[in-house]
Amino acid sequence: xxxxxxREILVSIAMGSDSDATVMAEAVNILREFEIPHExxxxxAHRAPERTTDFARGAAGRGVKIIIAGAGAxxxxxxxxxxxTPLPVIGVPIDATPLGGMDALLSTVQMPGGIPVATMxxxxxxxxxxxxxxxxxxxxxxxxxxxxxxxxxxxxxxxxERKHENLTTLQET
Numbered sequence: 001x002x003x004x005x006x007r008e009i010l011v012s013i014a015m016g017s018d019s020d021a022t023v024m025a026e027a028v029n030i031l032r033e034f035e036i037p038h039e040x041x042x043x044x045a046h047r048a049p050e051r052t053t054d055f056a057r058g059a060a061g062r063g064v065k066i067i068i069a070g071a072g073a074x075x076x077x078x079x080x081x082x083x084x085t086p087l088p089v090i091g092v093p094i095d096a097t098p099l100g101g102m103d104a105l106l107s108t109v110q111m112p113g114g115i116p117v118a119t120m121x122x123x124x125x126x127x128x129x130x131x132x133x134x135x136x137x138x139x140x141x142x143x144x145x146x147x148x149x150x151x152x153x154x155x156x157x158x159x160x161e162r163k164h165e166n167l168t169t170l171q172e173t
Contacts, residue, residue, distance in 0.1 A: 008063045011038040011134045014055065014081060016071035016094075018042060023094050024070045026124045030131035034148055036138065045076040052077065056084035066137055068130045069117075072096025075104035078117045088137060090130040091117045 011031055015024050024040070031038040043052045059067060067085065069078035070092035078091030091108035095101030101122035109119040118133060120126035139146040 009037050009039045010063070010065045010138060011036055011131070012041055012055075012059055012064045012067045013038060014041045014043055014052075014067060014069045014077060016042075016044050016069075016073075016075070016077045017096070019096065020070050020072065020094050023124050023127050024068075024092065026127035027068050027070075027092070027131035030128055030135065034135050034145065034152075036135065036145075043077070045071070045080040046074065049080070052080055053084055056081040059085055060087050066090065066134045068092060068127075068134060070094050070127060070130075071108070072101065072104045075107035078108050078119075079111050079115060082111065082117045083115050089117050090133055091119045092126045092130050093119070093122045095123050 013024055013027050013031075015021065021040075028038065028040065041055055043055050045052050056067075064087060066088050067081055068090045069081050071077035072094035073096050075091075075093055078089050082089040093101050093104035093108045095104070097103055105119070105122050108117060111117045120130045120133070135145065135149055139149045
């Protein structure tokens with residue numbers, strides 16, 4: 001299946017606070033790089049539960065295929081969303097408390113059986129990987145996207161080779 005050229009939203013990035021935007025920008029950057037139509041949505045499992053419910057229950061009907069949810073502190077956003085949608089939910093724990101994001105990680109990863117949330121690493125690396133996981137999922141049925149993903153993976157490998165050569169040059173001097 002080839003992706004349509006329309007601006008139908010395929011990935012929704014939800015975050016629990018506007019202070020999470022600097023971390024979740026990493027996910028936005030990857031989705032932009034792969035030209036995947038996406039949206040950013042601010043909601044809170046605790047401060048705006050009805051808004052979160054409306055978002056989660058309506059996402060599939062709007063054509064969204066994957067939800068990435070980033071939250072810090074108690075970090076229930078991904079789990080609440082996953083409990084109310086059939087879509088894959090990818091959680092990104094955010095370092096927002098003196099616990100260094102461990103509280104968010106445990107809140108995101110410790111879901112009860114039957115409510116799956118794919119959980120990434122804490123912070124910016126996790127947000128980047130969440131978007132790359134979304135790309136991989138979408139690339140299962142999109143040949144054009146798969147080619148872009150393959151090129152991205154090849155570039156990662158060639159970057160390592162280039163960096164190795166730079167180190168070798170340093171060792172020879």
